[in-house]
Amino acid sequence: MVSAYTTILSNVGHSDYTKGVHLSITKLKEKSKDYLLKSYTVIKCDFNFPDSVKYPSILVYVNETTTIYSQSGKGVILTGAEYLLAKSQNCEIIIEEVYSISFSKSSKSSPFKDIIHEIQSKQREYPKESITNLIYKEIGNSIYRSIVRGVSNKKKYDNKSKQTTQMKAHYLTNPVIAS
Numbered sequence: 777m778v779s780a781y782t783t784i785l786s787n788v789g790h791s792d793y794t795k796g797v798h799l800s801i802t803k804l805k806e807k808s809k810d811y812l813l814k815s816y817t818v819i820k821c822d823f824n825f826p827d828s829v830k831y832p833s834i835l836v837y838v839n840e841t842t843t844i845y846s847q848s849g850k851g852v853i854l855t856g857a858e859y860l861l862a863k864s865q866n867c868e869i870i871i872e873e874v875y876s877i878s879f880s881k882s883s884k885s886s887p888f889k890d891i892i893h894e895i896q897s898k899q900r901e902y903p904k905e906s907i908t909n910l911i912y913k914e915i916g917n918s919i920y921r922s923i924v925r926g927v928s929n930k931k932k933y934d935n936k937s938k939q940t941t942q943m944k945a946h947y948l949t950n951p952v953i954a955s
Contacts (some may be wrong), residue, residue, distance in 0.1 A: 779896060782916035785923070786892035788953050789879030791816055799874040807876075812856030816877040816952045819854040822870040823862065833861045841930065855955045877952065892916060922948040 799807075804819070811817075825832040825847045834854060836846040854862065854869075856876075862869060899912035926945030934941045 779899075779913070779916065781920040782892045782896060785916075785920050786886060786889045786896075787814075788886045788888060789814060790887055791877045791952055792880040793877060796875065796877040799876050801871050801874070804871065804874045804876075807856075809860060811878075812860055814879055815856060816955060817856035817859070818875050818955065819856075819859050819869075819871055820873040821852060821854060822848075822850050822872070823852060824848040824868045825862070826866050829865050829867070832867070833865060834858060834867070841928075888919065891919070895919075919948070922946040923950055924954040925949050927951045927954050 799817075804817075807817075823834055825834075827847075829847070832845045832847050834845065834849060834852055835843050835858075836849040836852055837843050851872075859869070895912055895916045899909050899916070902909040902912070923946075926943050926949050930943050931940045932943050933939075
């Protein structure tokens, strides 16, 4: 996918936190593909991909700073999109718990749709790999990085203090949208 982070971010909806609910496994299976892609759905589960799957699609935390895509795992958190992809890879998923927050029905667009479309439009005005094209790509990706900043225990080197510090959240940081 071209411009993956920004394209996905442009489709993120306004979450209606007041309507967050635990879903039973039965209710999860009744949800449409569209619902799972256009909501914030989190699934805690055990999983096991068939040996024939060369590239498993579920990310597993090995420790605080290391992640891998594993053939099997326990206690992994999935989004609705990851769940659908894993199912399409014939992954065996044993669900423990599901929580879902739907997009607000009153939202006319996503919170980032207009700015992302403007940035992508400007980016397309310039030849691929040109400096101006790359600057617009970086601007779009920076919006996504601001949303995920501080969500994990990622560390960075601070030139002022000359030491490694944990990244702090940005005012745009939102783990629900980041998922």
